[in-house]
Each structure stands twice: as C-alpha cells, then as structure tokens.
Amino acid sequence: MTFEEFVQGCSPRLFRTALLLTGQDRAAAEDLLQLALERAYRHWGRVCRSGEPERYVRRILANASNDRWRRAVRRPERPLYPNDAGPVAEDQADTIAERDFLIRALAGLPPRQRTVLVLRYYNDLPEAEIAGVLGCSVGTVKSQVSRGLARLREIAKPGAEPTEMQMWRRSVS
C-alpha cells in the first residue's frame, strides 16, 4: 500500500478521531493529524510492513494529543470552546442539542480521560489495546473510562450545579 492510498482510505476516520480528541477544534485536529501522518511517513516502509499503519497513526494521534494538551495546560492558549462545530441539521433539534451537549462536555474533560473515552467508544478499541496505545495498565484505562463517564454523567445530569460549560451554553443560546 502506498502512503497516498493509505491517506485516502483512512484519513476520514483518523481525522474524525482527531476532531474528538481536540474537542472539535478543526485547526488543531488538522495539525494533529498532519503531525501523526508525517511521523508515519518518515518510517513508511517499516510502518507499512507492520501491517497495521492505521493503528500506528492512531497511537501517535492519541499520545500527541495528550502531550499537546499537557503543554497547552502549562501555557493556556487553546480556544476554550470548539470554534467550528460543523454543519447541524435543523430537524431533530432536541437529539442534536443533547448530543452536541455531550460532545462539548467531552471537550471539557481532562485530556487523558477524553482520549480513553474516544478510543473506547469512537474507535471501539478493547481496554487492553487502549492500554497498549497509551502505554499504561489496563487498570488505569478502566479507571479513566469510569471516571470520564462519571464526569460526563455528572455534567449531563438535570438540575446539577451549572458547570462552566453550561453557563457558557446558556450565555450563547
């Protein structure tokens, strides 16, 4: 498989993962994906021979995303909220609002929790593989998943103390 074929075939899926990892920041997602693909490109012969180039790139995406956010926390320059949420259909407004809310809440999670949730529920990776991707134990993955879910539930719970995210949503709606 040439690198070009690989990008053609896999980049939509990888890009969507990057979008979720970066909290729907399109510019950051593009940069992240470029970074990951460039690294794969450097070693394409090896990466291709491994038989799972997508897995390789996804691993770079996940780790680079964690790393990027860790740096961003140190130097907070990131846009706090998604700046380009993409097209939204007018009908089914309620469901979409609810989903949109969950996604925004996801963007507000600590990066590591967000990453494990994206890998677990968007990429459907088993816990053991996530542990492999992030270089941590299965136990850590489990605890991060459950903590992440708990926080999302907390935010999504009706009548909960309004979070920063909710305040923001109210201010813009």
Place this chain on the structure above:
Amino acid sequence: MTDFESQLRAAMESAVASRQPPGNLVQQVRRRHRRHVLRVAVAGAAAVAVVAVLIPVGAGALGHISGPAAKHPRKAAPTLYVAYAGNVCGERPCVDNHKYPPTPSALIPINTATNKAGNPVSGAGLSTFASTGQIAITPDGKTAYVLNDTGTVIPVSTATNRAGRPIHVGQGHLGGPRFIAITPDGKTVYVANTGLNTVTPVSTATNRAGKPIPVGAAPVWIAITPDGKTAYVLNETRGSGPGSVIPVSTVTNAPGMPIPVGAAPVWIAITPDGKTVYAGNGSTVTPISTATNTPGKPIHLNGNPGEGFATVSPDGKTAYVATVNPDTVVPVSTATNQAGNPIKVGGIPALFGSSPIGQIAITPDGKTAYVLTGEHSVIPISTATNAPGRPIRFGSDCRAQPFVHPVYSIAITPDGKTAYVTCEKAVIPISTATNRAGQPIPIPLRDPSAAAITP
C-alpha cells in the same frame, strides 16, 4: 453497555460523521515532512554563510591579538553536530516496542579530524518527545543553539558539549517554533514561532528571550542580511492566501511592511552581498530587492521549486534552485534573475512519484554544489560548467528504508575538504577532492533531524 455509553457513542458518531479531512492532506504532510528534512539544509547553508562572514572578522581579531595567537595556531578541528529527533515512544513505553523501537532525542558531536562520534550531549530539553530540530552555531563557534519544537531553544557549549538551561520562546496551538537564525555578529538568535505568528529575539550574552516581534501568519523561515541589519522573515500564511516576507530591523526589532510573494512560499535565500532575497513557492521564485523591499518579477521555473530548496553560490552570482517534477537544479543568475538551463539530477520516482531532492550545499570555494537526491545518492555539480558529475552512492547505511529516507542532509566543513552526509544509520564523509564516500561513521541512533558544523 449502558444506555449512557450508547448515547455517548452515538453522540461521537454524529458529531463528526460528516466531517472530512482537508483535500490536500497528502500534500500538507509532504510539506511538513520536507520542512523536517530541510532543517538541516538550512544549518548547512548557515555554516557556509558563517564562513564567508568569519574571514574578515577573524583577520581583524588576529590583528588585535598579535603574538600569542600566531605562536599557538593550534585550533581544535571543527565539530559536526547531528541532532536526532526522538519518536513518540521516546517518552513513554510503547507496548509493541519490538516493532517500533523508541528513539530518544539526542545531539551527537562528531570530531571532523578523526571522524569519531562523541558521547551524546545531554541536558534538559534534549530528551523530549518532540523533535529536536535545527541547529544554529554562533560565528565564534562557542555555542550551538538547538531548536526544540516544543517551544524552546537549548544552548549547548561546544567546548564542554553540555546543554544549558532551555530558553522558552513560545508554543502556539498550531505548533512550536520552526526556524532559528543567528546574526553575523553572533549577538542575537532569532526564532520563528510559527504557531504564535511572532519572532523572538534571544540574546546570546544572557540566553534570555526578548519581547516577541509580531510578524505575519505562520513565520517559517528567517534570513539575515550579511551586514546583520535586517532579518527577513518568511510567512507561509495559513489557508490559501499569498505568503509574505517581512523585514525586521535587528536594531529596533520593529517589523516593516509585508512584501507579498507567491502563494504557499516554502523558503527564502539571501545573496552574500545582501542585495536580493529570493522566495520560492510552488511555481515561482520571487526576487526581492532589499534596497526598496519590493518584489520583482516572479521567475517561472519548469519544475516545482516549492518542493525544493535554494542555495546561493559564495560569489553571489548564481542561486541554485532545486525543483521537483522534473527533478532538476536550476541555476538562476542573480544579476538578471533569469533561469538557466535546468541541470538534470535524476532520482527514481519515490513515494509520491517524485524524488525528494532539494538540499544543496556549495563548497566555500564555490566550485562544487552537492545535491541530495531521492535515489540514495549525492550528485556533485561543477559550478563552472553546471554539469552534473557521477552520483556518489552509499552503502546499506543509507538504504535501510526502501521508500522513504535516502540521505537526509549534507554539511561541508569550513575548509571545504569534506562534505558530511547524514543517513538513516550513519554519517558518511565525502572527500570533496575525489568525490568518493569514506568509511561510514556509525551512530547508535536513527533518523537524524539536523546537522551543522562549527566554524
């Protein structure tokens, strides 16, 4: 799976289902990769420029010092520094280590007299996950500044090979700094913070960063005039708009008016007399007069100069511009800004149907231009006749990966006797007298990211 989990999954699916990556993604990756590979060419070019500038400075200094310096002319051989960027596993364990061995970032000094690699330079900032990029060496040869694209510059003493405290310059959310240049007087290092749209001056006396200078969108390249008065900053510009070049006064650190150049520019090069700055993009080379800071008529080339790189000969008469598709080196006369006959440098169709040629280093005497090609070779071009010589080929150290990396970078010693080519697994000296490759210098690390030689 609970309801909530299914809900989350559906939310994720629907949030991104209709989103598409940019159409020119492959091109973008290629450009990014080229930038990664090209860093070294810059370091090489800087070394050549430094030599040109050093001669009068060195002569002046000797005049002042008189006796002792002449009695003890023994000078340590120049050191070749090769930077290695670590991969993603460098910082944390990768489960499938056996497939992709982690490579730590490091800076390796090589003695150019003995061709022996020294111990890796260690220190904070040199072992991080992000790539250790370009190297800029002060004209006095005392300090090498290494750019780390996590947003720092690391000063390394060339006498002790120890790294100093990293100097923070900036990290935008679109990426860290990508370019570093030193003024000819060695007093200031300028760093292009690509993600922050600024250039940060760093005083080499204090190793402290000054106030960032706002420039245009995505600064990616800095060329300083030989008189040291102006730093020309190339702004790549995000999106599809035209790029620009902004002159920054090194005295006041104030940016001037942007000079428009073609869309998506990649490199700039300056003539040794400081009169012209050339900016190359996907289809043209734009000459800029530094007297008026206005762009001249774009020079159209047959191939694509935006994929390549340009080096101006030490006599300032010719700018050698590498183009891709077709793979050639085009000599451009700096007097007339006319392109000469393209010199074919061949190259097998590499990954994307074109070979990644582009790095050109010219010997200090200006007689030979060495061009890296995509077929694991270096082609010497006689600048007198503009005829390509026999390709210089390398052993398996440069051929480990059939698709991607042939040879990475080339740097020539100040005396012009040896050109060093960094390959995936070794550094190879080439005698410029015979144009033959010498014994490979083995390096324990892979994939060099930059190289530079002390004066």
